Amino acid sequence: MSMTITEKIIARAAGRDSVSPGDNVWVDVDILLTHDVCGPGTIGVFKREFGSDAKVWDREKVVIIPDHYIYTADKKAHRNVDTLREFVKEQGLPYYYDPGTDTYRGVCHLALPQEGHVRPGEIIFGTDSHTCSHGALGAFATGIGNTDAGFIMGTGKLLIKVPQTVRIVLDGTKPDYVMAKDMILRVIGDIGVDGANYCAMEFTGEAVAALSIDERMTICNMAIEAGGKNGIIAPDEKTIEYVKSRTSKPFEPVYGDEDARFMKTIEYDVSTFEPCVAEPHLPSNYATAKERSDVRIDRAYIGSCTGGKITDFIEAAKIMKGRKVAVDTFLVPATCEIAEELIKETIDGESLIEIFAEAGCLDVAPPSCAACLGGPEDTFGHAHGSEVIISTTNRNFIGRMGSKKASIYLAGPQTVAASAVTGKITDPRDV
Amino acid sequence: MSVNENIIVGKVYVLEDNIDTDLIIPAKYLNLVPTIPEEYRKLGSYALAGLPDEFPPFVKEGSETTEYAIIVAGSNFGCGSSREHAPISLGAAGAKAVVAQSYARIYFRNCMATGELYPLESADRLCDKFETGQEARISIPDEIIENKTTGKSYSLRPPGEVVPVIQAGGLFGYARESGMIPSRK
């Protein structure tokens, strides 16, 4: 029977020849990811249900990456990281990335692939909705709650429903002023915040093939913003090369069948795409940057698992180089590796970090989720009033960055940088 | 808390579409760990604290529980984050059911996994048929919600597996009852 890539990965993990959308199947889990916000609760569920002396099903498969509330004085946040530390010690878990030490990595969704834990064809569950990012490397990856995660910790299995697949074909050549973020905001704008609810979103087409791994991650990261269960891009040479550079563990990529059946197919020619924003308070509130060029902003924010990658900073730096920002501009590299690259990466002999400093951005913050989700009051970039913010993050819900009165516009790094320079929403072609 | 009633009677709190998890439980409260009883109750006191200030408080200042047993909403309830704190905060506050036109996937799954409250689906857009503060009665076996203030009844979509899982106390209770994992020693 012909299957999509998502169906095939699930079938293999379920030990079946084939599965169909709607089937409920038990899958064997390859990686369980958790962090400081949901880890302690997951551990609590695991101990409550399996006993205080229970052991995780496979020490090699539980990856714990604290990243959310790291640079804060909040006592409970520190207690939560301590809970993770104790658990890691007690269980002897090899993959733990400890804040305050040189094993700390930063935002889990970029640290996970950087550390080689994302491999094509595998099944990844994480206690975070943006776990769907990892489909960029051809894995089935989705977010779950603490209880499901506690169940996996004890059993290594989860009962899931096989999703239908929505295929998004992105053909054509992307103009330089359009980035992956513009592509995915356009798709979400068209299908809506529940346009792919319960579905796999499979991204394919020439324009996807042409994207770097970083940019593919931006696309899959936001599948959840259309309600998707997972986002996925079939592995190609770039994928294999990236994964092999990160891990020596063997893996077996999975590809969909030519004649696989999709719930629907949506086709685009990206050469017609425009730099865009998602207006407050939903990621589906699409408008082109030009259409909103009258909107004044108070802050610009570049960071998060969606928009805090090296590619995002390079594109922002190209625009800020030799210019000054007109508003407070917050920069948060997602991981330590990216923070180091800000120093190493240069444009015409000048490092990114120098470019940003000269442009008048605030000092680059240490890697973490920071104000992407608001966090405790003392979080870097936390909104406290009715700020209008343009941000490379993935959610613009009311209160998302810390203040219910703030208005968040989501955009790609070029549009955010251009807007930072002018103080109003700006198409990157207009600076 | 978990729910096992077949009949739920109580006041209704009305919301519209796309009620996201940041509205249900703002991120600043995610430092609370739901498996710690005191923090579980605290999460209840912050249920729906992310709503704009124009909304009546779901939980009154100084209280840990709500006067509303039922939330009636539009489509895509619970969109956004996988934070299980969302259904937990509603359940901890004492809410027994949400009746919405549709749910975001992870929130729905988390309701079942935790057994905190019923995620029930209505065929019609009921947030237009109820007002906050009205009394309602849900009968799970009859698949119906009645607005006791107006006397009108509306059908619910068949809840299927939701009922046995929630009535077993969530994923673990259900998995033990059905032999998927061994019973506790």
Ligand code: SF4
């Ligand atoms: S950066 Fe933002 S979206 Fe990504 S994991 Fe952290 S809080 Fe979530």
